[in-house]
């Protein structure tokens with residue numbers, strides 16, 4: 001779908017109502033540096049997906065202002081027009097104190113809800129004071145939404161697990177505002193979720209939404225089952241909706257995507273060429289013909305980075321013909337380092353890379369390059385384009401947009417995607433090489449299969465995946481959500 005078609009759908013559905021998007025992470029961060037203020041795009045699948053939509057549709061985006069120069073560039077209502085060189089929407093920043101950030105973001109969002117929803121055998125921790133901070137911050141975002149909505153009509157589109165209570169707060173104040181939420185991470189099964197101490201309050205909060213979206217049907221089913229068992233409500237499986245207090249919340253799968261066409265253009269840009277030369281310099285001693293395996297992730301325990309390195313190690317040991325003929329380039333963006341589990345993972349990765357490299361290295365070959373830094377959009381595209389194989393080995397992932405960015409970047413029709421069966425993307429991308437990241441032997445063998453795959457097969461698989469993504473880009477995703485609003489949330493559409 002074209003961006004302009006989505007803009008038309010949204011303007012038809014909203015019929016003059018103001019569009020307000022809410023997320024924790026902001027799409028542009030202003031950072032103070034020696035040379036002045038720099039604008040940075042954060043490493044976030046959510047931002048990658050939502051920003052092109054808001055750019056196409058316009059409206060107001062409310063998010064937490066976390067950059068060191070964020071306060072310096074906004075007006076008295078904490079607003080700034082963005083993108084900087086060609087403004088298309090308003091970003092309204094909400095301020096959160098260090099203590100609130102600790103409770104709401106590091107604590108409740110990323111030490112409780114993140115591991116709880118991602119079942120990767122990382123124990124979630126719950127703290128009453130984090131829950132209180134989470135409520136306070138949700139309330140502050142609600143105030144910001146109400147201020148932006150004014151007295152007119154509005155549609156609010158909330159992103160993610162940082163705001164499970166927000167829709168209910170908005171509805172209590174303004175029942176006429178239509179509220180949609182998209183949950184960008186998995187929803188676990190009932191058995192896993194029931195340990196959450198404030199289960200009823202959280203579910204009641206989410207049922208303030210008129211429409212609640214997940215990536216895949218399985219997460220919708222898990223959500224309905226959780227609700228059905230945990231809270232007084234009527235679950236209507238025929239229409240996939242829940243009634244609480246007489247009002248319905250529709251629950252639907254919307255597999256998120258990326259801006260396929262734009263990535264296809266950007267990958268040919270001089271910015272990408274510059275990043276490619278930079279990478280080749282990093283790969284000092286790189287011999288053309290050596291197959292580059294690429295990983296590109298935030299350093300997060302859900303992404304299966306240690307497992308990926310171990311499987312690569314196993315491949316090198318088991319299949320000696322891959323030695324000196326492959327190199328693994330891992331783009332690794334530091335993330336959530338204030339949370340202990342993330343700091344520990346960073347240390348673990350350093351040791352692992354060192355150990356594997358020292359075991360295999362030769363005079364002119366270093367098997368793993370671990371590039372720990374924030375790599376910008378163009379750098380990720382450059383790496384995708386240089387890759388023979390991209391490795392997405394998440395232990396559990398709502399969707400995983402790196403997989404889709406990679407396919408969109410391969411306008412040359414070549415390249416192999418090795419994809420964890422525990423990602424949302426796996427449901428769509430049947431032509432990827434499937435791996436179970438918990439099974440290192442199987443993953444090593446799949447890497448070797450990728451190493452050997454003939455060009456014709458690579459191209460056929462890539463062509464099918466590209467065709468699928470061209471039909472299901474991020475505008476299609478947004479269009480499907482707003483068409484659902486039109487079907488069910490307009491007075492004529494209510495069943």
Ligand code: F6P
Pocket residue numbers: 025043044045046047160184185298335336
């Ligand atoms: O997509 C899930 C998500 O948590 C987004 O909400 C978030 O922006 C991204 O991953 C990166 O995490 P963070 O914003 O905590 O750096």
